Amino acid sequence: MRADATQLHEQITASVSLLRRHLDWDAATARLAELNARAEDPDLWNKPEAAQAVMRERGRLADQVEGVQRLEQSVSDAMELIEMAEAENDTATADTLVEDLKTFAAEAKRREIESLLSGEADQNDCYVEVNAGAGGTEAQDWAEMLMRMYMRWAEARGYKVSITEQSEGEQAGIKSVTLQVTGPNAYGWMKTETGVHRLVRISPFDAAARRQTSFASVYVYPVVDDKIEIEINPADIKTDTFRASGAGGQHVNKTDSGVRFTHLPTGIVAASTQDRSQHKNRVIAMNMLKARLYELELKKREAISDAAEASKTDIGWGHQIRSYVLQPYQMVKDLRTGVEKGNPAAVLDGELDEFMAAALAQRVGATRSEASANSQ
Numbered sequence: 001m002r003a004d005a006t007q008l009h010e011q012i013t014a015s016v017s018l019l020r021r022h023l024d025w026d027a028a029t030a031r032l033a034e035l036n037a038r039a040e041d042p043d044l045w046n047k048p049e050a051a052q053a054v055m056r057e058r059g060r061l062a063d064q065v066e067g068v069q070r071l072e073q074s075v076s077d078a079m080e081l082i083e084m085a086e087a088e089n090d091t092a093t094a095d096t097l098v099e100d101l102k103t104f105a106a107e108a109k110r111r112e113i114e115s116l117l118s119g120e121a122d123q124n125d126c127y128v129e130v131n132a133g134a135g136g137t138e139a140q141d142w143a144e145m146l147m148r149m150y151m152r153w154a155e156a157r158g159y160k161v162s163i164t165e166q167s168e169g170e171q172a173g174i175k176s177v178t179l180q181v182t183g184p185n186a187y188g189w190m191k192t193e194t195g196v197h198r199l200v201r202i203s204p205f206d207a208a209a210r211r212q213t214s215f216a217s218v219y220v221y222p223v224v225d226d227k228i229e230i231e232i233n234p235a236d237i238k239t240d241t242f243r244a245s246g247a248g249g250q251h252v253n254k255t256d257s258g259v260r261f262t263h264l265p266t267g268i269v270a271a272s273t274q275d276r277s278q279h280k281n282r283v284i285a286m287n288m289l290k291a292r293l294y295e296l297e298l299k300k301r302e303a304i305s306d307a308a309e310a311s312k313t314d315i316g317w318g319h320q321i322r323s324y325v326l327q328p329y330q331m332v333k334d335l336r337t338g339v340e341k342g343n344p345a346a347v348l349d350g351e352l353d354e355f356m357a358a359a360l361a362q363r364v365g366a367t368r369s370e371a372s373a374n375s376q
Contacts, residue, residue, distance in 0.1 A: 002094065005082050008101040012075050015108035019068055022115035032061045060123060060184050067111060075104050113357045114185060120298055121222035122188030127164065127291060128179040133196070133215030140173030142199045142214040145348060147177050150193070150218075152350030159183030164274045164284060165258075172205070178271075178288070180223065187222040192359035193352075194220045195321030202327045211327055215320065221295035223287070230290040237289075238262040241278060259285045268292045322355065324348070337362055 035058040038044055044051045078097050085094040117123065128150055132143035154161045160182040167175040181190060196217050203212040224230060241256040259281040260271040270288035272281040324344055325331045332347045333340045337358040341347055347355075 002082070002086065002098070005079065005094075005098050005101060008098065008105050009075065009079055011105050012071075012101070012108045015105070015112040016068060016072060018112050019108070019115050022112070023064055023068075028061060028065055032058070032065050035061060063184060064111075064115065071104060071108060071111070075101065078104070110353060110357060113360055114188070116360070117185050117188035119188065121295070122191075123185055124187045125180065125182040125223040126187035126190050127221055127223065127288060128181055128190060128193070129176065129217075129219040130174070130179075131176045131217045131219075132169070132174065133217065135212075135214050137169060137171045137173065137205050138203060138212050138214045139216060140169030140171075140175055141205070142173070142197075143176070143216040144169075144173040145199070146197060146216050146218065147174065147179065149348050149350055149352070150179060150181070150190075153352045154179075154181050154183070154186075154350075156350050157183060159186055162274065164288065165271045166273070182223075187220065189356050189360070190220045191222075192356045193218050193321075198320040198323045200323065200325045200327060221291055222298075224291045224294045230294055232263070232286075232290065232293070236264050238264060257281060261285050261289050263289060263293065266293070266296065268296070334359065 035054060038054050039058055044054065078100050082094050082097045085091075085097065130143050130146050130150070132139040151161050162180045162182075164178040164180050166177040169175055196215055199214045199216075201212060201214075202209050206212065238261070240260040240262070242258045242260065243256055255276075255278070257276055257278045258271065258273040259278060260269060262269050268289065270285045270292060272284035272288065274284055275281050321336055322332065322334045324347065325333075326344055330342055330344055331340060332344050332355075334355050337355070339355050339358045341351075341354065343351075
């Protein structure tokens with residue numbers, strides 16, 4: 001067996017072994033069988049909320065368990081075919097199958113990291129806020145580029161993305177936007193993006209074509225699960241209504257459909273202009289406020305520092321988590337993990353998995369060497 005295939009097989013086997021342990025394999029498969037049985041019970045949908053909870057858990061477990069089973073089968077098939085190709089001196093086929101093994105190794109590593117998403121809200125959907133830093137049009141254009149990057153990343157994973165609130169820039173770009181990202185482990189993955197992002201490029205808005213540095217902040221927090229009760233004293237909320245801004249549309253500019261809630265004890269603000277109905281925007285904004293308060297409570301419980309929130313107030317030098325350099329060279333570097341990619345265009349088109357996985361592994365202390373040491 002060729003050495004590269006053997007090495008890849010060993011890597012995948014190690015990842016799958018860790019996957020099974022992290023998932024508590026026997027318990028996970030037993031639970032999935034139980035949920036499958038419940039899903040086939042016609043009486044389940046007599047209680048729609050309970051049914052949706054069952055289906056969400058079933059979908060998450062099925063993705064994990066069946067994903068591992070498919071991966072193991074695919075790797076086994078590839079190894080057998082490589083042996084056959086080598087026996088027939090079919091180098092081209094063997095090379096193609098080794099490339100398949102590389103893809104399987106990347107998937108195994110991703111699933112290994114994803115199996116460590118054990119935080120209280122990691123499996124939840126999330127909100128993603130992007131705010132332009134100082135710098136006017138330059139920063140606002142950069143904020144819009146980040147919004148597009150996250151939308152492309154989410155859509156490539158099969159997640160649903162909707163714009164909850166958006167404030168347009170004066171000439172180009174956006175001042176701020178709030179996205180809702182819906183999908184399995186959305187918060188677990190995206191929480192690693194909280195922080196300040198720095199762009200260096202030749203300005204498209206400068207006639208002298210000078211190099212400019214722009215900043216924008218990203219803040220991610222989980223959508224509150226239906227099972228979690230968040231109590232808010234009405235006296236603690238300041239409510240404002242306003243006319244939504246944006247290009248096009250008549251109704252949106254003629255009525256005060258936008259809603260903004262300010263939670264006075266914490267200073268947390270939640271706003272929605274997503275719908276033309278003020279009533280619906282009130283519901284959306286209240287859900288966002290509850291999510292922010294829940295996320296704040298999570299941080300207290302987990303004793304996580306307030307650095308993410310503090311970073312929102314100082315969007316500039318010394319606070320960035322990642323630099324995107326387009327000039328004078330091409331490089332995206334994560335300053336927390338050291339991960340670098342020499343193709344900024346691909347990153348800005350949504351190729352963020354490598355950055356997220358490294359940051360997540362760092363946060364949970366789950367590098368392969370540590371995991372192996374703990375298993376011995």
